[in-house]
Amino acid sequence: MRRLELEQLYTDYVHCLDADELERWPDFFTEDCFYRITSAENYEAGMPLGLIHATSRNMLKDRVSALREANIYEPQRYRHLVSSIKILEEHDTTLDLAANFLVVRTMQEGDMTLFGAGRYVDQVKHANGTWKFARKTVVLDSRQIDTLLAIPL
């Protein structure tokens, strides 16, 4: 049952990003969440850098606002595939999880790029009948980003 709930969490999360419903993206996180995108090279060397480094849900809202109002980038869409969700550790109120993902980015002309492959290293919290991400680290296998990273992963 819990397994199904966790799968539903990831399903809803990537559907939200892929459908460009970015205004709902911060709702998947707790208020004092931590969200970071980095490379496996940085992560495994213990280097703290994040390409995005957010320490609150409000910072995630600001990311969305900046994408909608300020930043300039070509129309593009993502298609995430998530699999192999694994429970790493259980704590009183939280679970440590890992999951694999691929994301294809398709530009308006139609060119497709395998934009990212990697794993989510997450901590989820159950509150008010729902799971939310308290911590999410997007660990990209490649140290290379093609062109730019606009939409969150």
Added chain:
Amino acid sequence: MQQEIKWPAEGNARVPYRMFSDPDIYRAELSRIFLGPTWQYLALAGELPQPGDYLTTFLGETPVIVTCAQDGEIHAMVNRCAHRGNLVCLKRRGHAENLTCVYHAWRYDLAGNLDSVAFRRGVAGKGGMPASFHLEEHGLKKLRVDKFGELVFGTLSPEAPPLAIYIGNLIGSRIHRVMHGKPKILGTTSQILHNNWKLYFENVRDTYHATLLHTFFTTFRLSRLTSEGGVDIAESGAHHASYTRNKVDRVDQATSDQLYAGIPSLRENFRLADPSFLATAEEFGDDTTTQILSLFPNFVLQQIQNSIALRLVLPKGPDKTELQWTYIGFEEDDPGMTEMRLAQANLVGPAGYVSMEDGAVGNFIQRAIPGAEDECSVLEMGGFGHVSEANRTTEASVRSFWHAYRPLMGL
């Protein structure tokens, strides 16, 4: 190739678009610029603390190994076996007692000298190398290596002047200003840009675009062209440093708003829900809040508030570039300062609030210029010169890049 290009009469105020797409020009750059009398960034000295530490990088497209040799000094050599041209180092970084080619086990010391050749004396009196073969004539091709503070540079040209002379005092003092401690790497990333390397480098040299393309800057008053600032340009034109002092607005707010009226980058309604990541600390002993510095041909040192990064622009083809980022702090930073640098890093890099567009705009140009090879861009902002100015509404530092570039290319 050179005979076919007649540079426009307007000089550095014009750049023929073929400079960004012609494969012959690109090939000439690899030898005349990247293997020519220029210095290129290789590493931070602190990345190679122990004898035996090595990493790999590039001069242009030429692969290079950088080592800490037995003598404790940093050496650099071409990553190509003197025997049959194989890559000697197969890993990006590592630690080894010597450099041994996997193909025929030719073994070099950490300074690139050939130590031994497998089966040099043959077997049981048969085979082996001729008596005329001397190990010392077949080492790895060595770079000249020089340091500017903790920044390690290399060149393959005997004609490049000593590094300190190459950089000069004007720009050199601005490097020292930022690099005020022992660097500590916070992380690295790479951006693959689908455009010519010079389109990115021009963008870095362009002090005019920052507050117009990057709306984040203006909306949050991080930087405006009306803020006090300017651009220092080395006498040779080769290097630049633009700087901003945000606390000093040259005109009042209302006048500044008026200057920006109608320009898309000023969007009044945009407010951050959590602006805490923009918190900044006094660090450099002056009121310069942003400094973007470049060294010809392909190095950038960025200071945006407390976010410091080194950028290396590597050519990967006429229309492809790898932009490598190394974000640093200093060993002396307390945890609060480190956290501040990590938070401000949201501004820069491939996902940067203010850098994101730089990844896109070069590609936009690359896609707009096919068929326009003999037409030119127009660089007349600030006039026609390329000397230091006390304002940033100028393209002087872009013109100065071409002033340094053209003689090397015979243009």
